[in-house]
Amino acid sequence: MSSKKSAKTSAFDAKPVKKKKELGLPPAKTSSATALDQFRGLEKIVQQQKKSSPVRTLKAHVVLEPHLLDKIKKHHPKWLIGRVVDAMIEDETFGRKIQSSYETRKKMLKRYSFGKDIIDSAAEKVEESFLANDTIAPKPVFEPKVKVEKKVTHTAEDKPKVKEKVKKNHLKLTLGFIKSWASKSKAKPGLEELRLTKGHPNFIAILESKFFAFAEHALPLMNDEETPFSVKQRNQVCVAAAGCAYDTLVDYRDLFYFRCLAPAAHEKKMKTWKGRETSLKRTGSLHGKVKEEITNFYGTQAFKKRRKDLKMEEFFHQLFRHFKSSPLYIARNQ
Numbered sequence: 001m002s003s004k005k006s007a008k009t010s011a012f013d014a015k016p017v018k019k020k021k022e023l024g025l026p027p028a029k030t031s032s033a034t035a036l037d038q039f040r041g042l043e044k045i046v047q048q049q050k051k052s053s054p055v056r057t058l059k060a061h062v063v064l065e066p067h068l069l070d071k072i073k074k075h076h077p078k079w080l081i082g083r084v085v086d087a088m089i090e091d092e093t094f095g096r097k098i099q100s101s102y103e104t105r106k107k108m109l110k111r112y113s114f115g116k117d118i119i120d121s122a123a124e125k126v127e128e129s130f131l132a133n134d135t136i137a138p139k140p141v142f143e144p145k146v147k148v149e150k151k152v153t154h155t156a157e158d159k160p161k162v163k164e165k166v167k168k169n170h171l172k173l174t175l176g177f178i179k180s181w182a183s184k185s186k187a188k189p190g191l192e193e194l195r196l197t198k199g200h201p202n203f204i205a206i207l208e209s210k211f212f213a214f215a216e217h218a219l220p221l222m223n224d225e226e227t228p229f230s231v232k233q234r235n236q237v238c239v240a241a242a243g244c245a246y247d248t249l250v251d252y253r254d255l256f257y258f259r260c261l262a263p264a265a266h267e268k269k270m271k272t273w274k275g276r277e278t279s280l281k282r283t284g285s286l287h288g289k290v291k292e293e294i295t296n297f298y299g300t301q302a303f304k305k306r307r308k309d310l311k312m313e314e315f316f317h318q319l320f321r322h323f324k325s326s327p328l329y330i331a332r333n334q
Contacts, residue, residue: 177212177215181312192241257328260316
């Protein structure tokens, strides 16, 4: 016995050295419950390691519980979904694999119907757990909506605004305005209310009356720099004064220019065009003849001897201010 004790003592007869107990986990067992217990006691073990030594390596044999994922899905569904979505975003390959696996399995179940009852029952249980723990609202069921016509009663103040149409010939032509530009004109107040129809004995007088009526109420707006005169306003003034749309009136611009440029030649040619007056507008078949008569008049001696424009020409250029840039006007200087 003494020989055995002496073997364990040091050479200087010191007391036997006792080995320190190494801190660590108890032997790992195969059960998943033991692994979870070890994780719960991990904090205590780390605190003991800090007291004994600054650095310590911990090794543990971990066995995950088979139904751990199901429990996480049941008690923390939002966390699990969030982690899966984050992983799919971070790794596109992983995300594509999940999507392809899901689509493939869905097609297989739909085609062969094997394992469908099991998956449906599992999905129902998961949905119930989601509603119980996370209070997630169920998916809305869309039902066909039936249109119900509601009768809306409008009061005097709530009645919808109706666009008021401009009243024709609401703005009247005055004889004084006509005489201020052409003392010998056949235009008269009231003729602007008549329609431009071919064969009418007063066709030219009606056309002139319409131009004078529009000019009497449009020129003050056009000459006022502070008052905007839009295309819409121009058309409204034309309807209210001349009784027709501006596009209808401007179609006879070149014919009216011929009258302002050469009154005698215009009156003579109108006799040859009698009954075809509406064909003299810009889209008519005789419009080319009107332009030809104008260019021919440019070559006459009566025009070349003129030192200034006629008063009716000045009136025309005030009404159509961009006409001087047109080829028909430029031809007079060639």
